[in-house]
Amino acid sequence: MTQVTIEGDRLCADSLCVRDPELVRFVAEHEDADRPALVERALRVGLIALANAGVTVNVDAVQREFAALLERMDRSNEAASEALTTTLRDNFADADGRLPRTLDRFLGERGELRRLTAELFDPERRDSAIGRIRTLLGTYFDGDGALLAQLLDPAREGSPLHGFRDEMREGLERVAERLSNLEAARTA
Structure with a gap:
């Protein structure tokens, strides 16, 4: 088993042994003298990729939450829009709304205003x-x-x-x- 220790800003891995035929072939293609730098670089690249993958996972989670929030907002806006439309129709619809009925009751052909003015000016x-x-x-x-x-x-x-x-x-x-x-x- 490989032992990994952290000393300040240094990462030490003792007795690191990796079994992967493709990686072995890749490292074998390089000179013996270049192999320690190659493995160190591979370790850096791998750790950076893993760190970024964690950030990517977090970004994906944020994107999912944001998409869910947008969907909830769309549903909420749609419900509010329907409620507003219903309220406006109830109050201002052509003949069935409260406002037209109220205006007709006071100003219409048989409205209160007509009755009052007829009484007021009845000779x-x-x-x-x-x-x-x-x-x-x-x-x-x-x-x-x-x-x-x-x-x-x-x-x-x-x-x-x-x-x-x-x-x-x-x-x-x-x-x-x-x-x-x-x-x-x-x-x-």
Whole structure:
């Protein structure tokens, strides 16, 4: 059995004996003096290859784990995409989604907004905006009892036109009197 010892940065292998016909043939092709360097070089190359093989094994393991991670991420992304698609369809689909149904309930042909505005502007209802405006305008403008009619009635004392009517009558009476005086003077 070969004994291997490590002394600092030296590796020592005592009584190393390898049985491999191909390797024996390869070493036999070289001069006796070159064989120790060849075996030492072969040992170095072999150990480096083994060290790299360990790294390669680790790289392969990392690649496998990375591939598995990518696969899990793809499945997760696909599930999230399907969930998002379902949620968007539930909420925004053409006629079946929640948003279109809600908008139709409030803004549609028979929606709440239409009903509220119809009630608000119903001319037949006294409590609607139109009914209230009609009542308010009627108070000021409708008929002989309306405030505007009372303000513009020249026969009503206290009306702005009542004073105007009196002034006009007095002015016309003065003009008539002057005309009478002029006519009398002309005939005399």
